[in-house]
Amino acid sequence: MVSKQQLLQKLVVPAAHMAALTPLALTIWHFYTNQLSVNPVREITLRTGRYALILLIASLAVTPLNTLFRRRWLIPLRKILGLYAFGYAALHFLVFVGVDYLFDWELIKGALFEKRYALAGFSAFLILLPLALTSTKGWMRRLGKRWKSLHRLVYLAGGLVIVHFVWLVKSDIRRPLLYGAVLGLFLLLRLPAVRRRQARRRA
Numbered sequence: 001m002v003s004k005q006q007l008l009q010k011l012v013v014p015a016a017h018m019a020a021l022t023p024l025a026l027t028i029w030h031f032y033t034n035q036l037s038v039n040p041v042r043e044i045t046l047r048t049g050r051y052a053l054i055l056l057i058a059s060l061a062v063t064p065l066n067t068l069f070r071r072r073w074l075i076p077l078r079k080i081l082g083l084y085a086f087g088y089a090a091l092h093f094l095v096f097v098g099v100d101y102l103f104d105w106e107l108i109k110g111a112l113f114e115k116r117y118a119l120a121g122f123s124a125f126l127i128l129l130p131l132a133l134t135s136t137k138g139w140m141r142r143l144g145k146r147w148k149s150l151h152r153l154v155y156l157a158g159g160l161v162i163v164h165f166v167w168l169v170k171s172d173i174r175r176p177l178l179y180g181a182v183l184g185l186f187l188l189l190r191l192p193a194v195r196r197r198q199a200r201r202r203a
């Protein structure tokens, strides 16, 4: 017989795939029906960056939600949402290097080092890359305890994305700060002292 947990997992996994793919489908649809802004490339860059950050934060929400409310069926979403976050970040980067800079590596190198926000974004991307590549069970086994330490770097990547966002907005930094606050809260909930308190409360 299928347990309630298995059933929820069966429902929540396809729902996560759909939720993560819908913004991409909508962006493609808006592109072909000319519903993007007067600057479609900028709009696609902004959208892919935003989706990458939202999915990254959503994947980081899984562990605290499980710790707080014992929802083990949410656990597979951590990897799924994390990989989609990386996928959108890769698209975001690809639009920047391929469409904005036509793969002119000299110009790209210049832009990355001249624009501090681009450097922060690129550093975040360089951290996310090995995390995505080692997200398989095989790498988990091969790396053993080091896998967890490596994957903790996701918080550093998240922090760099917030810096990237703060540096690229001209005046109103409320939006990046809001994302930063959510990220900070999830990081806080992971601290051993907070987790111990939570476990005591539950007991």
Ligand code: HEM
Pocket: 042, 045, 046, 047, 048, 049, 050, 052, 053, 056, 085, 089, 092, 093, 096, 118, 121, 122, 123, 124, 125, 161, 164, 165, 168
């Ligand atoms: C790989 C290097 C990266 C480059 C070169 C880059 C470049 C850019 C550019 C050009 C913009 C638009 C700036 C504007 O026109 O106002 C942008 C916005 C943004 N990027 Fe990146 N980015 C990078 C990495 C990332 C990563 C890894 C993430 C998230 C995981 C990210 C998230 C964002 C967000 C959230 C925005 C603002 C979206 C909004 O205003 O709603 N970026 N980025």
